Amino acid sequence: MANKTINLGGNDTERLFLEDLEFDSADGEHVIVKKTSIPEIDMKDLVARHKGRYYLLGLHARPGRRVLDFPCGSGYAANILKEFDIVYHGMERDSLTIEYAKRVYDHKNATFAVGDLQNPNLPNNSFDIIGCIEGIEHIERQFQSPLIGAFKEALKPGGILIVSSPENPTGVSGPSVHNQWHKWELTKKDFSNLLREHFDNVEMVTHKAVLSTGVLTTCFYGICHK
DSSP states (O other), X not given: OOEEEEEOSSSOSSSOOOSOEEEEOTTXXXXXXXXXOOTTSOHHHHHHHHHHTTHHHHTTOOTTOEEEESSOTTSTHXXXXXXXXXXXXXXXXXXXXXXXXXXXXXXXXXXXXXXXXTBOOOOTTOEEEEEEOSOGGGSOHHHHHHHHHHHHHHEEEEEEEEEEEEBOXXXXXXXXXXXXXXXXXXXXHHHHHHHHTTOSEEEEXXXXXXXXXXXXXXXXXXXXXX
């Protein structure tokens, strides 16, 4: 049986793990997950910022509403949104991360599944709220508009899509100059235009924050009403 470590606890801020866990995967691999811990970064600040983004979904959550979190990462939003008594469905492309999420955050109103933002394959008219938090910048430009279109089709009439997008600091949309995992970061104008290709009713929110590293970042949130 092969050992496989999916997080070494020091170099993975893109997929944040909040609990240690060791388990055998469905494929027979022994998986060791370490809680993300990066010595040069204020982890309390990092975790608070990652969790805080999901309360924008919470503002629209009501008991019984079906919420899609895609990409869901390690699944911690299921625990955050549990207090709103919603029906949560998380999707993430990495199957081992989904297995982790099922073991750590499973509850009666939560489900998790493997999914790819580049080929979302979502059921039509199925969700009241869709959150794409820290996701769209991780796919190439040619996949971004089809993804927003797929999200619209997956929303129920009157549903809400909430998308976050970090600003490309160069002033031009393109690959990130700071983060190798960000394949296509958008300017505010291009992000707004992307959403308005598919939605007539779009609200834009701009959030600026100084990271624990001292870097000033800007992130845009689009709230799209079907």
